Amino acid sequence: MTIFDDADLKDSYLLPQEIDYLKQWSRFRKNSLYLRGCYGSGKTWTVHAIMREIRKHIGPPYFYHFFFESPEIESRLREALLNGGENHLIEKWSEAPLLIIDDLGREKASERVQQQYYRIVNNRYKHNLPTIVTSNYKPSELGLDGATISRIQSWRDISFPSMDRRVRKTGFQNKDLKAIGGV
Ligand SMILES: Nc1ncnc2c1ncn2[C@@H]1O[C@H](COP(=O)(O)OP(=O)(O)OP(=O)(O)O)[C@@H](O)[C@H]1O
Ligand SMILES: [Mg+2]
Numbered sequence: 001m002t003i004f005d006d007a008d009l010k011d012s013y014l015l016p017q018e019i020d021y022l023k024q025w026s027r028f029r030k031n032s033l034y035l036r037g038c039y040g041s042g043k044t045w046t047v048h049a050i051m052r053e054i055r056k057h058i059g060p061p062y063f064y065h066f067f068f069e070s071p072e073i074e075s076r077l078r079e080a081l082l083n084g085g086e087n088h089l090i091e092k093w094s095e096a097p098l099l100i101i102d103d104l105g106r107e108k109a110s111e112r113v114q115q116q117y118y119r120i121v122n123n124r125y126k127h128n129l130p131t132i133v134t135s136n137y138k139p140s141e142l143g144l145d146g147a148t149i150s151r152i153q154s155w156r157d158i159s160f161p162s163m164d165r166r167v168r169k170t171g172f173q174n175k176d177l178k179a180i181g182g183v
Pocket of ligand 2: 043044102134
């Protein structure tokens with residue numbers, strides 16, 4: 001169970017035309033998506049809603065994809081470099097029908113990790129395979145190689161309104177304290 005289990009595009013806070021776009025995208029998955037916005041604006045929630053939509057079209061048993069938070073992908077790549085599995089991992093992630101990287105740019109990528117991201121993004125670009133990235137940053141601010149950034153800039157950009165839904169949803173404010181006699 002996670003807090004994203006109920007995520008459904010019909011409840012999205014995005015503009016109606018963007019919701020329609022994501023619904024269509026989930027059907028055909030012809031290009032890659034860059035979901036950009038501030039902390040708590042709903043990017044990860046939206047990725048889960050997209051996955052739910054994809055499952056509606058593809059049905060059971062399982063849609064083959066990888067979904068990583070960026071620190072995990074990066075630590076796996078570092079580990080693979082040490083134990084000789086780097087090429088295998090890069091190939092696996094380059095060829096998956098869908099690759100999702102949540103929170104790209106969270107950590108500063110080393111030169112090596114930048115090269116690894118380039119290989120993955122470039123392979124997927126060449127084979128026209130869809131990737132979804134979420135980030136708090138513009139592609140140019142990700143700290144990646146220029147060639148990787150250029151490819152990412154060709155993706156469909158979905159910008160989230162600057163509003164931290166986490167605060168709105170769970171924030172306990174002074175007025176709430178007043179209501180229960182706390183202040
Ligand atoms: N359309 C929505 N309906 C209901 N809850 C939502 C919706 N969008 C976001 N939320 C809730 O808002 C909170 C923040 O959303 P989310 O974690 O997706 O933000 P984020 O943009 O990924 O933030 P970060 O950059 O910090 O990872 C979560 O608790 C999520 O469940
Ligand atoms: Mg997130």
